[in-house]
Amino acid sequence: MIDASLPGLSRSPFDLHGRCAVVTGAGRGIGRAVALGLSQAGADVVLLGRPGSNDATREAVLAAGGKADVVELDMGDHAAVAQVGAELVDSRQVDILVNNAGIIDREDAVDVDPAAWQRVLDVNLNGLFFLCQQLGRPMVERGHGKIVSIASLLSFQGGIRVASYAASKHAVAGVTKALANEWGPHGVQVNAIAPGYIATDNTTALREDADRSRSILERIPAGRWGGAEDIAGAAVFLSSSAADYVNGHVLVVDGGWMAR
Numbered sequence: 001m002i003d004a005s006l007p008g009l010s011r012s013p014f015d016l017h018g019r020c021a022v023v024t025g026a027g028r029g030i031g032r033a034v035a036l037g038l039s040q041a042g043a044d045v046v047l048l049g050r051p052g053s054n055d056a057t058r059e060a061v062l063a064a065g066g067k068a069d070v071v072e073l074d075m076g077d078h079a080a081v082a083q084v085g086a087e088l089v090d091s092r093q094v095d096i097l098v099n100n101a102g103i104i105d106r107e108d109a110v111d112v113d114p115a116a117w118q119r120v121l122d123v124n125l126n127g128l129f130f131l132c133q134q135l136g137r138p139m140v141e142r143g144h145g146k147i148v149s150i151a152s153l154l155s156f157q158g159g160i161r162v163a164s165y166a167a168s169k170h171a172v173a174g175v176t177k178a179l180a181n182e183w184g185p186h187g188v189q190v191n192a193i194a195p196g197y198i199a200t201d202n203t204t205a206l207r208e209d210a211d212r213s214r215s216i217l218e219r220i221p222a223g224r225w226g227g228a229e230d231i232a233g234a235a236v237f238l239s240s241s242a243a244d245y246v247n248g249h250v251l252v253v254d255g256g257w258m259a260r
């Protein structure tokens with residue numbers, strides 16, 4: 001239990017009331033769970049994504065008594081990322097950025113098309129970095145902010161038939177550490193979460209492959225696929241003052257997969 005009489009602990013360090021959190025790709029799966037988790041912790045949330053993709057999440061936040069806005073954005077469109085980032089900076093103080101938007105292309109490496117490769121890198125890495133740049137600049141200037149990116153176990157491993165995705169997620173881990181080194185001295189913590197095998201649309205093909213699904217479950221000490229809600233708590237932690245001394249870290253949330 002936290003002793004509220006201690007200096008600086010008059011409220012829970014996980015309390016996000018008064019904070020504004022931007023979440024990309026919040027329409028479903030991990031992004032939706034993270035947005036709802038941040039809202040439940042008290043943050044006002046801004047949901048970035050393709051037209052119509054975040055409407056249901058916004059309604060869920062509002063129904064629970066939270067505050068949510070939707071902003072349309074294709075994370076693979078460099079010009080749009082720059083424009084939306086500038087508009088967000090002009091219209092509000094963004095305290096938290098959660099980079100969740102991502103796509104995956106499953107194909108044998110010998111058959112990967114250059115355009116498909118570029119699209120994955122544009123969404124998963126380039127859009128992420130330049131949104132961090134846009135929203136991170138004022139965080140650095142005022143001396144406070146939190147950035148959390150959704151990495152992957154494929155930030156550490158190579159995977160099978162997902163070369164572009166693995167490359168992008170390795171890069172997300174690298175960008176996380178690079179920004180933490182530069183922005184940490186200015187009061188901005190930059191971290192990432194590496195989800196394990198989570199039951200989302202991205203893992204449907206794996207879960208529908210009986211042999212592959214069985215082999216995955218046999219390695220997970222928790223004995224189950226993770227749920228998107230398993231990632232939400234980690235995101236709230238890294239977005240809160242409880243994580244003020246956590247920086248440049250890639251937090252693995254995988255039911256013990258990496259321990260085997």
